[in-house]
Amino acid sequence: MNLNLKNIFFLVYLFSAFSSFAQEKRIISLEEAIQTGIQYSRKLKISEAKISEANAMVTEAKNRQLPDFKISGSYLRLSSANIDLKNSGGSSPESFPGVSSALFGIGNASLPLYAGGKIRFGITSAKYLLEASRLENANDSNAIAFNIIEAYINLYKSREAIKIVQENLQAARSRDTIFSNLEKNGLLARNDLLKSELQTTQTELALLDAENDSKIANVNMDLILGFPESAIIETEIDFLKDIPDVPSFNEVEQQAIQQRKDLQASSLRIQSAQLGIKSAEADKLPTIAITGGYIAAVIPHLLSVTNAVNIGLGVQYNLANLWKSNSGLTRAKAQLAEANAAGELLMDQIKLQSNRDYQDFILSKNKIEVYEKALAQAQENYRITNNKYLNNLATLTDLLEANASLFQAKLNVPFAKADSYMAYKKLMMTTGSIHGN
DSSP states (O other): OHHHHHHHHHOOOHHHHHHHTTEEEOOOOOOHHHHHHHHOHHHHHHHHHHHHHHHHHHHHHHHHHHHEEEEEEEEEEEESSSOOOOTTOOOOOGSSOOEEEEEEEEEEEOOOOOOOHHHHHHHHHHHHHHHHHHHHHHHHHHHHHHHHHHHHHHHHHHHHHHHHHHHHHHHHHHHHHHHHHHHTTTTOOOHHHHHHHHHHHHHHHHHHHHHHHHHHHHHHHHHTOOOOOEEEEOOOOOOOOOOOOEEEEEEEEHHHHHOOHHHHHHHHHHHHHHHHHHHHGGSSSOOOEEEEEEEEEEEETTTTEEEEEEEOOOOOOOOGGGGGGHHHHHHHHHHHHHHHHHHHHHHHHHHHHHHHHHHHHHHHHHHHHHHHHHHHHHHHHHHHHHHHHHSSEEEEHHHHHHHHHHEEEHHHHHHHHHHHHHHHHHHHTTTTTTTTO
């Protein structure tokens, strides 16, 4: 019996230890979160697979300039073959031995010398597409880094909201205790006590919402980083560094045009499409190749051929190209037009994004100053209103309104700083340098 109790206590201890371990908080820096998220990102794994595919296309294009060598062999069984050689010198068919089988072996080799430039164009085009895939992967990496930063800041804001709401709730409950004692001694109207308790209840609801938002933000961060959903992540307290000033809008726009990886990838795809047109035009030209072969044949009792080696120069031209429409050329021109239009559209989007994100960043910095000023005003307003209330020069409603304004002002300042930091990172992503300071 005692042994069973010991086992039960031991299992309870293990369960408790496991639960505390599973709920262990982990403080992660922003840079660590970015690195972890990029390594885990499923979207980047897709991009990396596209790079491997593009690399295989380069290898495939290079293989076209290498010689081809094919061998084939046949073994035939014949039944009662009739052989009649017209120039046999009058010999009768009965004088030839019976042929019941035949064995053939053929080897052919071909080395392309000229194909109208199709091989060279194909290799260069494939290299352009490979580099474009790498640039698009880098652009995806920047976008993912910003998503991680956004999730990290949302988690920080949710935790800050909980702290501020908890502080306000603690003050509200202390106030309710004082007011309750005053109401019991007939020094405070019942209605005023209810007003104070109502605001406390609203603060409790705000805390529930803040805690719920924090849980969702934490799960979102877990999924982005590839952690178990039960893992609790804590952000660094001082990760919001002093946000540097940015250059003028014209400089920001030029940086975006020069540094954006997706714009560089678009340019490479245009060059690849231009080579596609040249490759399609090369279909009208002949192809020249060095050819060689080897033939061996054995027909028992009749024929044996060995060491029949041949080498030569082969020319091939499809005369049907003279009257058939070159659909490949039409398709290549359409692909070039599509690539040009996509590049122009991307350029317009970059200019719009640069302008919008620049203005949003300037606005976010100005908001910090305004919210800090509003916080100082709210603190002074609450101090004055509280003094007036204590001297019966202001109503409880005035005091509660001043408290609510102060509570909102306390929330606005850290939120504004976080939003400004995120606006700065968004602008850096637009310029293609999100990993910068």
